[in-house]
Structure formats: C-alpha cells, structure tokens
Amino acid sequence: MTAAAKAGASRRGRLATFASSTVGRKIAMAVSGLMMAGFLVIHMTANLLAYAGPEHINAYSRFLHNVPELLWGARIALLAALVVHVTSAILLTRVSATARPVGYDQREAQVATIAARTIRWLSVLLALFIVLHLLHFTTGTLLPGFAEGDPYANLVNAFSTQRWAAAFYLVMMVVVGLHLYHGTWSAIRTLGLSRPRRNPFSRPVATVLAVALWLGFTAVPVGVLLGLVGPRPSATASR
Amino acid sequence: MSESTMRVTLKVWRQAGPGQAGRFATYTASDVSPDMSFLEMLDVVNEGLTERGESPIAFDHDCREGICGACGMMINGVAHGPMQATTTCQLHMRSFRDGDTITLEPWRAQAFPVIRDLCVDRGALDRIVQAGGFVSVNTGSARDGNAIPIAKTAADAAMDAAACIGCGACVAACPNGSASLFTGAKIAHLGELPQGQPERGRRALSMVTQMDLEHFGGCTLFGECQVACPKAISIDVIARMNRDYWMATLFEREGVATGGDA
Numbered sequence A: 001m002t003a004a005a006k007a008g009a010s011r012r013g014r015l016a017t018f019a020s021s022t023v024g025r026k027i028a029m030a031v032s033g034l035m036m037a038g039f040l041v042i043h044m045t046a047n048l049l050a051y052a053g054p055e056h057i058n059a060y061s062r063f064l065h066n067v068p069e070l071l072w073g074a075r076i077a078l079l080a081a082l083v084v085h086v087t088s089a090i091l092l093t094r095v096s097a098t099a100r101p102v103g104y105d106q107r108e109a110q111v112a113t114i115a116a117r118t119i120r121w122l123s124v125l126l127a128l129f130i131v132l133h134l135l136h137f138t139t140g141t142l143l144p145g146f147a148e149g150d151p152y153a154n155l156v157n158a159f160s161t162q163r164w165a166a167a168f169y170l171v172m173m174v175v176v177g178l179h180l181y182h183g184t185w186s187a188i189r190t191l192g193l194s195r196p197r198r199n200p201f202s203r204p205v206a207t208v209l210a211v212a213l214w215l216g217f218t219a220v221p222v223g224v225l226l227g228l229v230g231p232r233p234s235a236t237a238s239r
Numbered sequence B: 001m002s003e004s005t006m007r008v009t010l011k012v013w014r015q016a017g018p019g020q021a022g023r024f025a026t027y028t029a030s031d032v033s034p035d036m037s038f039l040e041m042l043d044v045v046n047e048g049l050t051e052r053g054e055s056p057i058a059f060d061h062d063c064r065e066g067i068c069g070a071c072g073m074m075i076n077g078v079a080h081g082p083m084q085a086t087t088t089c090q091l092h093m094r095s096f097r098d099g100d101t102i103t104l105e106p107w108r109a110q111a112f113p114v115i116r117d118l119c120v121d122r123g124a125l126d127r128i129v130q131a132g133g134f135v136s137v138n139t140g141s142a143r144d145g146n147a148i149p150i151a152k153t154a155a156d157a158a159m160d161a162a163a164c165i166g167c168g169a170c171v172a173a174c175p176n177g178s179a180s181l182f183t184g185a186k187i188a189h190l191g192e193l194p195q196g197q198p199e200r201g202r203r204a205l206s207m208v209t210q211m212d213l214e215h216f217g218g219c220t221l222f223g224e225c226q227v228a229c230p231k232a233i234s235i236d237v238i239a240r241m242n243r244d245y246w247m248a249t250l251f252e253r254e255g256v257a258t259g260g261d262a
C-alpha cells in the first residue's frame, strides 16, 4: 500500500490529500472566489447609494459600523477567503511552472480568452489595488481630508481632487471585470456545478456578473467626475 | 506535375535519447503530393535520410486511421496540426501550402519525457488508468448484454467520453501541462454507466491522486485541451471529475489505490 493509498482510507486523510491536490486547491479557490464575488455584489450595490445622496450611503455605513459583529465577521471571513485564494493560486502556479520544464519553440493559443491568459498577472495588480483601496477609503491614509464615518464626502473628495485615484479605479474595475469573467465561469466548472453544454465556453452568468460589477463600480467615480454625485460640480475643477 | 506537388521545409526537433540535449534540424520535403497524409510525407523524408545514411526522424504511429492514439506531435505550435478533431495520422498535406515551413516538436511535459525525436513516454497516462480507470467484475459465465438497463443519454455521454484514445494532445496543448481532460474523460466514461457506480468515488480519488503524483499541472480551464482533442471531448468531463472528487473526499468509504509511483 502506497502512502497515498493509506491517506485515502479515512476522511481525515482524504481531506489532507484534497488540500494538497491540484483539484482540491482549485476547488478552494473557487469557493473563496465566489465568497468574494458575493461581497463585491453587495459592495457595488451599496456604492450606488451614492447616487441617492449622502444620507443613504452614510446610513448604510453607519449601520455596518453599529453592528461590529457583522462588520468584523465579514472582514474576517473575507480576509480568510483572500488568504486561501491567493495561497492556492501561488501554489498551483508553481505546479504549472514545473509541469513543462522545456517549453515549445512555437505555440499558438487556440481558444483561451484574454481574461484567462492575463489572470495570473492581473491578479497581482488586484492584490495591490486591495491594499491601496483599504488605505484610501477605510483608513484614509491616502486621502487628505478623510472624514471618518462619511463615505459620501470621501468618495466625492477622492474622485474630484485625486486624479490618480479616478484613473486608477477606472482601470482597476476593468481588471476586476476580466477577473470575474474568467473566474466565475471557471469556478462553476471547478465545483462541477455546470451542466453539460453544446458550447461549454458560453458563460451567461459570468458575463452578466462581470459586466454588472464593472458598470456598477465604474458608475461612482464617473458620477463624481461628471458632477452627478457631489454637492458642487465646480469642485472638480482645480487642485 | 510540378503544379500538383508541393515543397515544404520541416524544422524538426531531433534528440538522440532521453535526457540528452536536442536541437532543431531543417529538412526539405519536395515532390510532396497534397493527397499524402502527414505521416506519409514524413515516411518519404525518412527514406531520403536513410539513403543518405542519417538516422530517420522517430515518431509514434500505429493504426494510421485515427483510432489508436499512438501518433501525435506539435505541428506549428498546434497539437495534431491545423485540422480540428483530427489526429496527426489523419492530417493531409493539402492542409498546408506550397513553400510552407512546418515546425515539428514533441509533446512537452514533465510527465512525458522525450524518448527520441518526436516520441515521448506517455506511461503516466497508463498509470492514471491503472489507478482507477476500470470496473471490477466477477468472472464466470457472461451476463446477458441487456440485463442492465442504461438510459440513452447516459450511454451517449459515456460513449462521447470513451472516444478518448489517450494520445496526450490535451496535456501537450495545455498551458499548465494538465492531464485533466484525459483523466476527466476516463472518469466520465465509466462514471456515466451503472457498472461504474460502485467504484465511482474511489475512482475519482485514485485517479486524481495519481495525476498529481505524475507531475501534471493543475487545470485553469483555459479550454485549449478541448480544441486540441482529436476526439473533440468536451471540458464538461473536467467539471464532472471535479464534482466526483469533492463528493468522494467528503463521502467515500473506501481507500484509494494508485497506479504506482511516477
């Protein structure tokens, strides 16, 4: 009996094998990724409250901060998901890198989408974005004049006075969209939840989610730049 | 005569043996008929090489009718060449143009060491099958063929997966060097049928474990394998393998077997 065979005999052993197997790690990525995607849907919806005016979005923020169990529960769950997601991604990328030590002189990708082919590199940007984003809107470190408990003022302040922020967020939301365009479709298959299809590359759910998140998140900085969100449109003028 | 024949330049990976350094060598194939199969064209080139006292280009082949899975090479960066759902032996020179340069490389993967030139050792795929790609039946008098009712949809799905000839093109085409399409096809082919149910969980655990032991990469669902597959097997079989695997991790009662260490 090989070591692998012994490990498979008990559920505990199987879970250990699962955690170190390529399929198991990919499943861990899918579950943690879908958790974060769920968060993004809530986050995007909440951001759109900015269009309804300061009272609404600030009330939502107050609600979260008044229920620390909810806020911290969500933060801890998301941090755990992020750690699992990123660790698995790094480990799997390493396996793939050793799976073909001698590469091809010539190789033509046939069907892999741009989203799939760029996901490893762009996810590095995504990680950087999350750090900068937290320093920007959660701690306020990167936002001069940060007002604790007034996300509406912070959004208007950031996107009207910090040109880098507006540009960076607009670009990064394209990256988020691409990530989910591949990620959501892939996650459904990694979990084996897809039904056999005539064209297994079609991805209605992933496309709707990716486009909706991209548009929804983009709407806020664009709204501020166009003066649709914010007290005085003239505030965008100078700095 | 000259109108109907073509002349192509071949850039071929030559490697004398396992673990040795290889290099590309260039050959010219002239008087090639567009109706020749790709392997016939290589046969003619090899005759010329043999006559000149050089060693012929080694490549795997057997049935030459697209059913055995022996043949296969990277042709201009595409597994089995430019025709979809076609093995290398079923490819014809009419798929190329007069004057083309054609690059030939062996399947590249850590799990597929080069034996010589364009031949690689695909024993890793056999060991994945040994680990669980079977059903256990008691021998004795043969059972009545129709004793077990099988739904048409299940029979069709099983047959689609069973079309896998184990050529290794999925691994070769995968940017991760993953054998997920192969393993998924073998798992689906048995798991779709009633005879495959008793060992279904154990099969997924064993075959996935063996796949990892053989140093194949993980699947990121690029989808390259599906278009490389000469039998057009769908990546749906990968989704099925993944589901069988996590279900078995949680619920299976028996241990796993492996097909030996890589």
Ligand code: HEM
Pocket: A040, A043, A047, A061, A064, A075, A078, A130, A133, A134, A137, A138, A151, A155, A169, A173, A176, A217, A218, A220, A221
């Ligand atoms: C244009 C796009 C986005 C805008 C305008 C935006 C805005 C904000 C704002 C204002 C907050 C602070 C909320 C508060 O203080 O109550 C926040 C928090 C947060 N955002 Fe975003 N966000 C965007 C996109 C994203 C994306 C794509 C991600 C994930 C990849 C993300 C992850 C987070 C996280 C993790 C927090 C912290 C939640 C916490 O406080 O624990 N955001 N965002």
Ligand code: FES
Pocket: B060, B061, B062, B063, B064, B065, B066, B067, B068, B069, B070, B071, B072, B087, B088, B089, B090
């Ligand atoms: S030689 Fe048998 S499939 Fe090509």
